[in-house]
Every structure is written in C-alpha cells, then in structure tokens.
Amino acid sequence: MKHTLTVLLRNRPGALSRVTGLFSGRCFNIESLCVAETYDPQVSCLTLVTKGEPAIIEQITKQLHKLIDVIKVNDVSEGEFVEREMALIRVKAEASTRAEVLRIIDIFRGKVVDVSPTTYALEITGSESKIKAVIDILKPLGIKEIVRTGKIAMVRAPKK
Amino acid sequence: MSKMKGSEAIIKCLQEEGVDLLFGYPGGAVIELYDELCKSSIRHILVRHEQGAVHAADGFARATGKVGVAILTSGPGATNGVTAIATAYCDSIPLVVLTGQVPRALIGNDAFQEVDIVGITRPCTKHNYLVYDPEELVPTLREAFFLAASGRPGPVLVDLPKDVIGSMLTYPAKKPVKMQTYQPNVNPHPGQVDTACRACLKAKRPVLYVGGGVILSGANEELTHLARRLNIPVTMTLMGLGGFPGTDPLSLGMLGMHGSYAANMSVAKSDLLIAVGSRFDDRVTGRLDAFAPQAKIIHIDIDPSSISKNVGVDIPIVADCKLALAAMNGWFDKSDEYKPAEVVEQHQPWIDQVKEWNDKHPLAYMEDGEVIKPQYVIETLHKLTGGDAIITTEVGQNQMWAAQFYKFNHPRRLLTSGGLGTMGYGLPAAIGAQMAFPEATVIDVAGDGSIQMNIQELATARECGAPVKIAILNNNYLGMVRQWQELFYNRHYASTVMEVTPDFVALAKAYGAVGLRASTKAEVEPVIKEALATKNVVIMDFSISREEGVFPMVPAGKATTEMLLV
Numbered sequence: 001m002k003h004t005l006t007v008l009l010r011n012r013p014g015a016l017s018r019v020t021g022l023f024s025g026r027c028f029n030i031e032s033l034c035v036a037e038t039y040d041p042q043v044s045c046l047t048l049v050t051k052g053e054p055a056i057i058e059q060i061t062k063q064l065h066k067l068i069d070v071i072k073v074n075d076v077s078e079g080e081f082v083e084r085e086m087a088l089i090r091v092k093a094e095a096s097t098r099a100e101v102l103r104i105i106d107i108f109r110g111k112v113v114d115v116s117p118t119t120y121a122l123e124i125t126g127s128e129s130k131i132k133a134v135i136d137i138l139k140p141l142g143i144k145e146i147v148r149t150g151k152i153a154m155v156r157a158p159k160k
Numbered sequence: 161m162s163k164m165k166g167s168e169a170i171i172k173c174l175q176e177e178g179v180d181l182l183f184g185y186p187g188g189a190v191i192e193l194y195d196e197l198c199k200s201s202i203r204h205i206l207v208r209h210e211q212g213a214v215h216a217a218d219g220f221a222r223a224t225g226k227v228g229v230a231i232l233t234s235g236p237g238a239t240n241g242v243t244a245i246a247t248a249y250c251d252s253i254p255l256v257v258l259t260g261q262v263p264r265a266l267i268g269n270d271a272f273q274e275v276d277i278v279g280i281t282r283p284c285t286k287h288n289y290l291v292y293d294p295e296e297l298v299p300t301l302r303e304a305f306f307l308a309a310s311g312r313p314g315p316v317l318v319d320l321p322k323d324v325i326g327s328m329l330t331y332p333a334k335k336p337v338k339m340q341t342y343q344p345n346v347n348p349h350p351g352q353v354d355t356a357c358r359a360c361l362k363a364k365r366p367v368l369y370v371g372g373g374v375i376l377s378g379a380n381e382e383l384t385h386l387a388r389r390l391n392i393p394v395t396m397t398l399m400g401l402g403g404f405p406g407t408d409p410l411s412l413g414m415l416g417m418h419g420s421y422a423a424n425m426s427v428a429k430s431d432l433l434i435a436v437g438s439r440f441d442d443r444v445t446g447r448l449d450a451f452a453p454q455a456k457i458i459h460i461d462i463d464p465s466s467i468s469k470n471v472g473v474d475i476p477i478v479a480d481c482k483l484a485l486a487a488m489n490g491w492f493d494k495s496d497e498y499k500p501a502e503v504v505e506q507h508q509p510w511i512d513q514v515k516e517w518n519d520k521h522p523l524a525y526m527e528d529g530e531v532i533k534p535q536y537v538i539e540t541l542h543k544l545t546g547g548d549a550i551i552t553t554e555v556g557q558n559q560m561w562a563a564q565f566y567k568f569n570h571p572r573r574l575l576t577s578g579g580l581g582t583m584g585y586g587l588p589a590a591i592g593a594q595m596a597f598p599e600a601t602v603i604d605v606a607g608d609g610s611i612q613m614n615i616q617e618l619a620t621a622r623e624c625g626a627p628v629k630i631a632i633l634n635n636n637y638l639g640m641v642r643q644w645q646e647l648f649y650n651r652h653y654a655s656t657v658m659e660v661t662p663d664f665v666a667l668a669k670a671y672g673a674v675g676l677r678a679s680t681k682a683e684v685e686p687v688i689k690e691a692l693a694t695k696n697v698v699i700m701d702f703s704i705s706r707e708e709g710v711f712p713m714v715p716a717g718k719a720t721t722e723m724l725l726v
Contacts, residue, residue: 010341013290013292014278014279014282014290017279017282018282021282021283022283025283055468058468059465059469062464062465063465065464065465066463066464066465068286068287068307068339068341068342069341070341071340071341
C-alpha cells in the first residue's frame with residue numbers, strides 16, 4: 001500500500017519542517033522525500049512516498065491540507081502517473097570487470113559520470129524497479145557507494 | 161509614506177485588531193515593545209510566570225470569544241509559555257502570542273536568551289512566524305489574528321527579533337487578509353444537510369453529541385432549537401458543557417470516562433448519533449469498537465481532519481457548526497416531510513428509556529455526616545451563584561466534579577483544559593476571564609495539588625484587581641491519580657500523597673488576599689457566602705473526604721457501558 005503524494009507548498013523558511021514534523025509527530029511513515037522549487041519560485045513541489053492503510057493515507061492527506069503553507073496535496077498513485085528516480089552508483093571497475101560494467105550500464109541506458117583507475121561512477125534514471133534491477137546486477141561486481149534522489153512523480157495528462 | 165518604529169506599528173496594529181487588554185512579562189528582547197505599550201491605551205496585566213500570561217489570555221479568549229493576546233520575552237520567557245500554548249492548541253482557542261527574539265544578526269548563534277521558539281512551537285500552534293523583514297511585520301500580525309480566529313481557531317505565535325521591533329518601517333493601510341493557501345469551508349453542503357435531516361426524521365433512538373465547536377462557533381441557540389423541536393436528548397463533552405442548557409430535561413450531561421450513566425447508555429444504544437463540533441476523543445469514546453455500535457453517524461465539524469479520524473462517519477458535514485445547524489433548522493422549517501408532533505411522538509419512547517436510565521443511576525454521591533463531600537461543595541457553589549458564575553478548573557478530580565455537578569446553562573461559563581489536561585490552568589484563566597468581565601463571579605475550582613502549579617498568580621490577581629475566588633477541594637492527595645491507584649494499582653499510592661501542603665488560609669493572607677476554611681459540611685455554605693460577598697481575592701480551603709472518587713468511571717480501554725458506579 002505505497003502511496004506517492006505530491007505536495008505543493010509555499011516556498012517559505014520552515015515550510016519543509018512543518019511537513020516532516022507532521023509525519024514524525026503523528027508517527028506517519030516516510031519512505032522517500034524529494035523537494036525542489038517549481039516553475040513558480042514562490043512554490044515548492046514535494047514528492048513523498050508513504051505507506052499505510054487507506055484511513056491513514058486519508059489522515060495524512062487531510063493533515064497536510066491543514067498546514068497553512070500547503071497549497072495542494074495530490075495522491076498521484078490513485079491514477080495513472082509517471083515516476084522517476086535517479087541514482088549515482090560507484091562500482092568497482094578493475095581491469096577484468098571494466099568492460100562488463102560498461103555493457104551493463106549501456107543496457108540500462110545509464111552514463112558514466114566519473115572515472116578512477118579502479119572505479120566508475122554511474123548515473124542511472126528510471127522507475128524504482130529499474131534502479132533496483134541495476135543495483136542487483138551490479139552487486140556481484142562490488143558496489144562502493146550509492147546515492148539516490150528519492151522518487152519524483154507526475155500525473156499523466158488525460159489522453160483525450 | 162511616513163515611517164514608524166516597529167514597536168509603534170505593533171501597538172497600532174493590535175489596536176486595529178481591537179485589542180485593549182493583554183497579558184505578559186517583560187524582558188530584554190521585548191523591552192522596546194513595553195516602552196511603547198505603556199504609552200498606549202492598551203491595558204497590560206503583568207503576570208508572575210509566563211505560563212500564567214498565556215493561560216490568562218486563553219481564559220480571556222474562552223470567556224469572551226475574542227482573540228487573547230500575550231507577550232513573552234525571548235528564551236525562557238517563550239519556553240515558559242509553551243505548555244499554555246499547547247493547552248490552547250488542544251482546545252482550539254484563538255490566541256496571538258508575541259515572543260521576543262534576539263537580534264537577527266545573532267539568530268543561530270546560541271546567543272543569550274536565544275531559543276528557536278518557532279521550531280519548538282511548530283506542532284502546538286495553528287501556525288507560527290519569525291518576522292525577518294520589518295516590512296512584513298504588520299501584514300504578519302494581521303495574518304496571525306485572521307488565522308487565530310477563523311476556521312478551526314487556535315494559537316498563532318509571532319516571533320519578533322529585537323532589532324525588527326526597533327527598526328523603522330512603513331505602516332501599510334488596513335485591508336482584509338486573503339490567503340491563497342487557507343480558505344476554510346464554513347458553509348454546509350446542502351445535499352449533506354438534506355441527508356442528515358432525513359436521517360433525523362427516520363431515527364428512533366437519536367442522540368446529539370456536542371463538543372467545544374458549538375461553543376466556539378456560538379451555535380448554542382441553533383442547537384437548543386434543533387434538539388427541542390426534534391425531541392432529541394443531548395450529551396456534551398467536557399468542552400461542550402454549556403452549549404445546551406444543563407438543567408433542560410433533554411440534557412444528559414457529560415459523556416465518556418466520567419460521563420453520566422444515561423449519557424453513555426444512550427450513545428451505546430442509539431441508532432443515530434449526531435456529533436456536532438466534537439472530535440471522538442478517547443476520553444469520550446472508550447473502546448472504539450464498542451462506541452455507538454448500532455448508530456449511523458452524522459458529524460458536523462469545520463476541520464475535515466476530524467472527520468472519520470477515530471470513528472467512521474456516515475454523513476459528514478464540513479462546516480461551521482452554527483451555519484450547519486441553522487441550515488438543518490431551515491430545512492425543517494420548509495420541509496413537508498417534517499411533522500413536528502409526529503417526530504416528538506416518534507422519539508418519545510426513546511426519551512422515556514433515557515429517563516429510566518437516568519432515574520436508575522443519576523449522578524450521585526454518598527452523604528457522610530459532617531464530612532465535606534466535594535460534590536456538595538460544587539452543588540452549593542451552583543446554588544449560591546444561581547448557576548451563573550464563570551467556573552474555571554484545574555485538572556483532575558476537581559475538574560470532573562465541577563463538570564458533573566455544576567449545571568452550566570450558558571456557553572463560555574466553564575473554562576477548563578480539556579484536551580491537554582493542564583494542571584495550573586484554572587487560576588490564571590480565572591484572572592483572564594475576570595479582567596474581561598469585572599462584574600462577574602469567577603471561581604477557580606481547584607485541587608490542593610494543581611493550585612500549587614501556578615499559585616504565584618495570586619499576586620497577579622491582587623495587583624490587577626481581579627477578585628477571583630478559589631475553591632480548593634483539599635484532600636492532601638493528587639486525587640485523580642490516587643483514584644486510579646486505588647482501583648487499578650492495589651491501593652499503592654505511589655507519590656500521590658501530599659505530605660506537606662501549605663496553610664492556604666495563611667498563604668492567602670501572605671498575598672493580601674482573604675483565606676477561609678471549612679472543615680465540616682455546615683461550614684461550607686457560610687464560607688461560600690462570605691467569599692462571594694468579599695471584593696477581594698479569596699481562597700476557600702475545603703477539607704474534603706480524602707478518598708472520595710469520581711464516578712461513574714469507565715476504566716481506560718473499556719467500553720463506555722462498562723461503568724464503575726457509586
């Protein structure tokens with residue numbers, strides 16, 4: 001019962017901590033959180049992945065609405081939506097495995113963004129399951145570090 | 161445009177908002193504001209502890225319906241106010257709390273008397289602000305008053321850096337506050353009103369379950385009219401007492417943990433529960449799956465997050481209680497389906513059943529010769545004040561006895577910390593109420609434990625000429641916790657015995673107040689009479705039966721029908 005919520009909020013000091021404080025104070029769960037300015041610099045968009053029974057999700061949505069800085073809350077997972085996440089993965093790449101790493105990243109349409117004599121840093125974008133697949137397949141080669149953005153999401157436009 | 165100083169702008173803005181009385185305690189960060197305040201026509205009440213300032217503003221707000229205002233200095237001044245801010249937040253009381261802050265250049269520097277009060281109070285205010293730009297000072301204050309009083313009311317804190325208070329700014333012309341992100345819905349949805357009214361006509365065993373929202377929105381007349389025309393019994397939460405006349409035959413008194421037998425039985429057996437401005441608090445519902453199990457539930461509340469939070473609601477109406485009840489009355493005025501006599505008759509068997517429950521187990525207590533029973537003290541207070549005093553309470557047994565035995569016929573007469581349950585609330589709140597209504601009789605019903613939590617405010621009461629009366633139900637125990645220990649912890653009175661209690665009569669004298677003592681039942685009435693006739697602060701110290709309990713009682717986690725009775 002994962003839900004992806006997008007929250008538009010006024011770009012004010014402390015606005016983000018009102019949201020995160022609400023989650024910790026009421027023991028709601030946050031799986032990932034991603035926030036940045038929107039096209040309108042006065043407004044930030046926050047994408048939040050949470051887990052819970054429908055009644056909990058309803059409370060989360062209502063409580064978020066109650067925050068004065070919150071403009072709009074949308075449970076995008078209620079309908080069709082696209083979601084993306086980016087990961088930077090530093091993986092061991094010694095003489096014997098350098099070519100293999102490049103082949104794998106090519107299959108997943110990733111990029112090499114940093115190179116050292118013994119490692120590659122890879123950039124990979126996609127759904128949560130794709131990121132997971134990349135990680136699983138790179139694991140035997142020796143992952144040294146992973147940094148992930150958390151999910152961002154957007155509702156699909158109506159087709160008609 | 162001409163410039164003015166921040167401090168001057170604050171005072172001007174407060175006056176524009178209609179503030180003529182506020183409560184506070186000065187300090188370095190707000191010294192400039194006080195300099196301006198004492199030149200203005202606004203009356204400032206100097207308290208003895210910042211918690212008292214915010215409770216007093218809260219008592220003022222509950223008694224009047226206006227926004228209460230308090231000023232605290234930075235650091236410990238602000239943190240001392242936190243309990244009182246949380247008290248107001250839990251009961252949805254409109255407050256604007258102004259706190260001083262260190263100058264902007266020092267914020268984040270661990271400066272002297274610096275604390276992140278905006279961070280600390282974020283979860284216990286409706287909203288809060290740090291004013292960083294002097295030009296935002298006045299618009300922020302206006303927004304604060306607007307937020308505090310509108311929608312579901314609540315406390316709003318505005319943190320004011322010392323140099324912002326001292327800086328020059330342009331005073332903007334007054335205009336209505338509009339906020340893109342905050343537009344509470346006050347008008348009921350006509351379709352939902354229609355559904356709710358039809359449900360009332362269909363019901364055989366309806367009950368109105370009324371909370372503090374009725375008081376806050378001033379909906380008592382609409383409620384009373386609706387209950388009487390449809391012949392529906394009314395039970396109230398602690399916060400709802402006075403929303404419907406307590407002496408009306410349809411009143412069941414309070415429900416929940418210490419509610420009346422009739423109230424809890426009625427809710428349990430009802431087929432329609434009409435919740436108005438109440439929030440299904442755990443002290444009301446007891447075990448959730450046994451709460452009103454057969455009932456269809458209508459819930460009127462201005463806060464959407466209250467709806468279906470604890471108990472699933474069948475017919476939600478998100479609206480101001482007064483407007484929603486008026487709309488329901490309007491529907492009955494016009495509807496052909498509503499036949500007044502038929503509805504009254506239809507509900508009469510249920511009313512008879514409710515009366516039977518009430519006759520079987522009315523609110524009662526055992527007399528014990530000349531031993532003073534606390535319930536008797538409250539009954540006598542009720543009798544001698546004509547039921548029309550403003551009663552504040554502390555928290556614990558004193559609070560429950562006051563709620564059970566003082567029959568409130570009017571709203572805004574019971575000022576009590578319901579949600580947070582703050583001991584030490586009653587005395588400062590009484591001062592706030594007394595300052596709003598100098599001619600009224602204001603009585604703080606206290607215990608010997610809780611009165612000591614803010615006893616220092618006796619000096620405030622004396623200084624500002626607030627002749628509040630304090631009735632201490634003295635049992636040398638922290639009585640409510642002792643009662644739980646008696647019932648559920650094998651009479652193991654761990655840390656609930658007050659081995660040393662001050663001589664309250666001597667204490668009153670030390671503060672220049674009047675102290676009276678009653679040790680026998682016969683002394684109760686003369687003491688109260690003397691107190692009421694005294695134009696000074698009076699402490700009445702009643703030595704009550706020590707191990708008296710509050711009954712009925714629903715043990716925590718039990719169904720509300722599983723009451724322990726007297």
